[in-house]
Amino acid sequence: MDSSIKLLAHPWPSGYVFQSPGSQFSYRVIGPCCRLFDREQLPWPCCRLQWRGKEPSWRRIGRRLIVDLATRRHPSYCVEILGHSGRQQPLVITLYTVTFSALEQDWWHTKSVALESQSSWSSPSAQD
Secondary structure (H helix, E strand, O other), X not given: OOOHHHHOOOOOXXXXXXXXXXXXXXXXXXXXXXXXXXOOOOOOOOOOOOOOXXXXXXXXXXXXXXXXXXXXXXXXXXXXXXXXXXXXXXXXXXXXXXXXXXXXXXXXXXXXXXXXXXXHOOOHHHHO
């Protein structure tokens, strides 16, 4: 495992450069991201738990976009590969070599956003 992966706390800042565990590729972080899967594009039988055959999309139960379960314990980043002429577009990678602590898991992956009381912040127009 690359020891530089453990040196900087997550989330890594935009522009941070790191190497793959085998040191074959260098990546530049564009930013942290949430990896979602579109259930319309997943193969059957991922439609629902009580699956009884191929069903059209309008009969599926649940949300269309679902979170990748691996991102709960491991960080995902949108990155670009440095020094590689084959792929120029950004890609999303999940760092399975890094495991979050319980505190980092709570910060990185929450089901709902807990806002502080709305009285503690105000819009810029309210300060005039």
